Amino acid sequence: MxxxxxGDEDFALLPDLAVRPLGGAVIWASDExxxxxxxxxxxxxxxxxxxxxxxxxxxxxxxETRRHRGEPGDDAAIVRLGVPGVIRGLVxxxxxxxGNYPPAVSVSALEVAGYPRAExxxxxxxxxxxxxxxxxxxxxxxxxxxxxEERWTHIKLTMHPDGGVARLRVHGEGRPDPELxxxxxxxxxxxxxxxxxxxCSNRFYSSPNQLLYPGPARRMGEGWETARRRDDGNDWVRIxxxxxxxxRLAEIDTSYFLGNSPGAxxxxxxxxxxxxxxxxxxxxxxxxxxxxxxxxxxxxxxxEVRLDIHPDGGLARLRLFGEFxx
Numbered sequence: 103m104x105x106x107x108x109g110d111e112d113f114a115l116l117p118d119l120a121v122r123p124l125g126g127a128v129i130w131a132s133d134e135x136x137x138x139x140x141x142x143x144x145x146x147x148x149x150x151x152x153x154x155x156x157x158x159x160x161x162x163x164x165x166e167t168r169r170h171r172g173e174p175g176d177d178a179a180i181v182r183l184g185v186p187g188v189i190r191g192l193v194x195x196x197x198x199x200x201g202n203y204p205p206a207v208s209v210s211a212l213e214v215a216g217y218p219r220a221e222x223x224x225x226x227x228x229x230x231x232x233x234x235x236x237x238x239x240x241x242x243x244x245x246x247x248x249x250x251e252e253r254w255t256h257i258k259l260t261m262h263p264d265g266g267v268a269r270l271r272v273h274g275e276g277r278p279d280p281e282l283x284x285x286x287x288x289x290x291x292x293x294x295x296x297x298x299x300x301x302c303s304n305r306f307y308s309s310p311n312q313l314l315y316p317g318p319a320r321r322m323g324e325g326w327e328t329a330r331r332r333d334d335g336n337d338w339v340r341i342x343x344x345x346x347x348x349x350r351l352a353e354i355d356t357s358y359f360l361g362n363s364p365g366a367x368x369x370x371x372x373x374x375x376x377x378x379x380x381x382x383x384x385x386x387x388x389x390x391x392x393x394x395x396x397x398x399x400x401x402x403x404x405x406e407v408r409l410d411i412h413p414d415g416g417l418a419r420l421r422l423f424g425e426f427x428x
Contacts, residue, residue: 113191371404
């Protein structure tokens with residue numbers, strides 16, 4: 103598996119497939135004596151408060167194992183991705199770990215069918231290396247580009263031999279389980295079904311990727327919000343759908359956005375040959391509201407959608423329900 107340490111983290115604009123709000127979970131660790139494994143996939147940056155001691159020592163916002171004392175072996179943790187998919191890049195973040203970070207790490211991956219027990223996954227010997235035993239720095243973001251088109255469901259982070267890691271970020275593109283496709287209408291704009299934000303006009307306050315997350319937003323920071331415009335333009339986001347399809351219902355959710363929700367929104371589809379199709383004309387929006395709009399049938403399926411908000415503001419979620427084909 104080819105991987106490169108990178109300084110220009112273009113892949114970091116892609117969704118973090120492991121993050122907890124997407125349903126990621128740390129299902130197993132060889133040791134978590136000093137700090138819990140679950141911290142690895144918290145969405146917020148790691149925090150630190152000096153001289154905050156518990157019974158086992160300084161409290162760290164990350165995953166930290168005990169010191170090895172001559173015994174062989176390395177420490178590892180396994181993350182079940184919230185959204186299985188293709189991985190484009192990884193970040194091993196050792197924020198605040200200075201004298202206790204691992205000198206080297208490896209990262210490997212698996213595609214697992216069904217829902218086996220964590221212990222069964224940990225015992226498997228067919229893990230595929232994405233990063234092979236590479237040195238890392240302490241109190242730093244350590245980014246790595248991954249060159250693979252395989253679909254993965256689980257990631258194993260191995261420390262050589264022990265220490266602490268604050269966060270593991272797994273950036274990529276969602277790929278749904280092929281066996282679940284074609285069973286009925288689905289959200290063509292869901293990241294878990296393979297949709298992806300291609301571009302947007304502004305991401306000042308938060309990432310537009312969050313528009314495509316599963317479940318309702320729990321607060322304003324879990325949506326997409328732009329800076330205030332001081333011109334005559336408007337903000338927008340382009341989305342590649344999970345696949346070419348016919349959209350029947352759109353949900354534009356402004357939940358938790360009150361004084362900063364857009365005044366209106368519109369939706370434009372783009373077919374495979376580049377033809378633009380109006381799906382929803384400019385329509386007024388209300389603050390803190392889940393809006394649902396029937397979409398008039400169109401002659402051809404669309405593979406991209408552009409959401410325009412007028413003039414700016416924030417949205418919690420965008421849902422585009424329909425079916426593949428057409």
